[in-house]
Amino acid sequence: MxxxxxxxxxxxxxxxxxxxxxxxxxxxxxxxxxxxxxxxxxxxxxxxxxxxxxPVEPTRSALDVIWSNPQKAKAALQYGTTIGYLPLRRILLERMLQSDGQTSRQTGLSVDQVIITAGSNSALHLLGDTILNPGDIVLCGAPTYFVLLGTLANLGARAVGVDMDEEGMVPESVEQCLDYFEQNSELDRVKAIYVTSYFDNPTGVTLSADRRRRLVEIAKRRSKQTKIRIIEDTAYRELRYWGDDIPSMRSFDKEGDTVAIAGSFSKSFSPGIRVGWIVLPRDLVGPVLTQKGNIDFGSPNFSQHLMCSVLEEGLFDxxxxxxxxxxxxxxxxxxxxxxxxxxxxxxxxxxxxxxxxxxxxxxxxxxxxxxxxxxxxxxxxxxxxxxxxxxxxxxxxxxxxxxxxxxxxxxxxxxxxxxxxxxxxxxxxxxx
Ligand SMILES: Cc1ncc(COP(=O)(O)O)c(C=O)c1O
Structure with missing residues (x-):
């Protein structure tokens, strides 16, 4: 407007x-x-x-599998649940743990913490809507994903820039920012640090493994009256052309109470199908689901069944x-x-x-x-x-x-x- x-x-x-x-x-x-x-x-x-x-042909094949079984087809055409289609959530959790070289027993993560959304942007908005009051602060890279800046403005939150370099977000700059807010008695307004950890939009940089560990440690240590969460955006994780994948920031969150990790099939498969997800610390699951229930009581079920079939048939990889x-x-x-x-x-x-x-x-x-x-x-x-x-x-x-x-x-x-x-x-x- x-x-x-x-x-x-x-x-x-x-x-x-x-x-x-x-x-x-x-x-x-x-x-x-x-x-x-x-x-x-x-x-x-x-x-x-x-x-x-x-992926025209892979999508057709995945759809054929659903359509060849009337029970499956009807299930896909019915309402789903607010949290999302269980088989898809299971696959997403398994894939994430496998990429991070962890097991659910090691992390204590369960499928109840995985929520499906209509693209990851809506997951980011939903999480922001659940944890941010007007005037709350989110630390973001300078530069950062500009759509998120609109989301934060919409929620009345303050986006505060921290330095970026070739290794991604600079931990020392995060500490300085937090020092500044502490001196100004505003530390309790800092609710989150937003990081696109793989092939950032706009810089293209991937946060180094050492910095992943350090940023998670900073968020935990500097959480006083207010918990500082890390919102890890992995929209581009699958789009790696050279080198080896590195474990997510979430994998460094031993207590599982700090990092919320969002992902998407928009860049890796199809933005039109519009399936994204978020894996949340346990205490945020209930509040986020309540909020989501008020908004849509479930993202498009058909798209979720379709993506699940794409994954189950090996078409995604x-x-x-x-x-x-x-x-x-x-x-x-x-x-x-x-x-x-x-x-x-x-x-x-x-x-x-x-x-x-x-x-x-x-x-x-x-x-x-x-x-x-x-x-x-x-x-x-x-x-x-x-x-x-x-x-x-x-x-x-x-x-x-x-x-x-x-x-x-x-x-x-x-x-x-x-x-x-x-x-x-x-x-x-x-x-x-
Ligand atoms: C960093 C980042 N996060 C999230 C998204 C949102 O993607 P979607 O809502 O289509 O999943 C984008 C889209 O460009 C992006 O660049």
């Missing part, structure tokens, strides 16, 4: 305070308007997945092989194009990820890459769209840089990626 409209509605009392707090979708709207006005633009902005490899190979090629194409077209310009830096869908770039400090800045406008004229990095910073951060960009390689084919980066190179040269 545009600002003037929101103020008008607020003034006459049409909207709730929450609706007025909602940040709106100004970035997405702006990017979409640009794409519509200039359809020939190469979009390195959209966070969508590759359209070519969408097979599909992962296909998309990993495809995205690895696209990431290579983007990095090669950046080396060829942008590196020679000077002062351009980037972090090469081992997976995910994003490349985070910074240009020399005197250049303005933000929306309305010279680089953005020149880039659009040259034929390429990117996400201005300043949109990804929490409002409460000491120094929001304007010289960063997020590039996505999920959607365009390799040739388009090369054209898009060449266009960005031309724009950069003009404003340098």
């Amino acid at each position: 545009i600002e003037s409209e929101r103020q008008k509605n607020d003034a006459v009392g049409h909207l709730s305070r929450r609706a007025c707090w909602a940040g709106g979708q100004s970035l997405a709207t702006m990017l979409m308007a640009k794409s519509l006005a200039q359809p020939e633009l190469v979009s390195l902005a959209a966070a969508f997945i590759d359209g070519e490899t969408l 097979k599909h992962l092989e296909t998309i990993r190979a495809q995205y690895a090629k696209k990431l290579d194409a983007m990095v090669e194009a950046v080396e060829e077209s942008l590196d020679p310009i000077g002062g351009v830096r980037w972090i090469r990820p081992d997976g995910g869908l994003y490349l985070w770039l910074s240009v020399p400090g005197h250049l303005d890459a933000s929306h309305g800045g010279r680089l953005f406008d020149r880039a659009v004229e040259e034929g390429v769209l990117y996400v201005p990095g300043d949109h990804c910073y929490p409002a409460e951060y000491r120094n929001i840089p304007k010289n960063t960009l997020r590039l996505s390689f999920g959607v365009p084919p390799c040739e388009e990626i090369r054209c898009g980066i060449a266009a960005l190179g031309r724009a950069l040269k003009q404003v340098h």
Whole structure:
């Protein structure tokens, strides 16, 4: 909603305070308007997945299995439960424990702590809605997943930025932030630390194993009157193209009372099926389920049965092989194009990820890459769209840089990626 409209509605009392707090979708709207006005633009902005490899055949096969058994088909077409389809929750828990090299006996985790949602964004909103009061604080990377910033604004919470580097969130910066809030008698307002632990959106970085352990330890040690939770977002965990998987932050939470871990099939299989999940510390399960019951009394049951069949038939892991190979090629194409077209310009830096869908770039400090800045406008004229990095910073951060960009390689084919980066190179040269 545009600002003037929101103020008008607020003034006459049409909207709730929450609706007025909602940040709106100004970035997405702006990017979409640009794409519509200039359809020939190469979009390195959209966070969508590759359209070519969408799993049409695997989904058909999984559906055939359900449809060939009338009992199964009817169960899928019926209402489900608030917590979600038990066989799917069992598989998700098993897979997570297996990836982390743990057993449920070691962790004390049970399937009652796994809740299915309609995508992981709704899981993040649901958890926030359950633990945050207006004015509560969530520490986020600077930069972070910008949609979450809208979610937090909607809940009236404060998003406070902490430093990020090539290893992910910087523990010392988290400690400094907590010191600051303690000195200002606000430590009890800090409710959570939000971390995308694998192939972060927007930076592409993966939090190192050592930092996983340290951040969990900090959250536990600094919890006084208020428990500080870690919200671990693993939306991109399965999209690894090189190197070995590393255990989740949750696996370092020995007491099981600190980390809530959210996941999704949106990037690894299909966002249209819209299945996500969250594994919660035991004390949060009841309150989150009560809240969820009030909202939807269960996410789409049909989608859950479908995803369960995809997993049971071995179709998911097979599909992962296909998309990993495809995205690895696209990431290579983007990095090669950046080396060829942008590196020679000077002062351009980037972090090469081992997976995910994003490349985070910074240009020399005197250049303005933000929306309305010279680089953005020149880039659009040259034929390429990117996400201005300043949109990804929490409002409460000491120094929001304007010289960063997020590039996505999920959607365009390799040739388009090369054209898009060449266009960005031309724009950069003009404003340098
Ligand atoms: C870091 C991160 N978390 C969560 C999501 C939400 O995904 P979904 O709601 O489709 O599961 C996204 C989507 O782009 C994301 O980038």
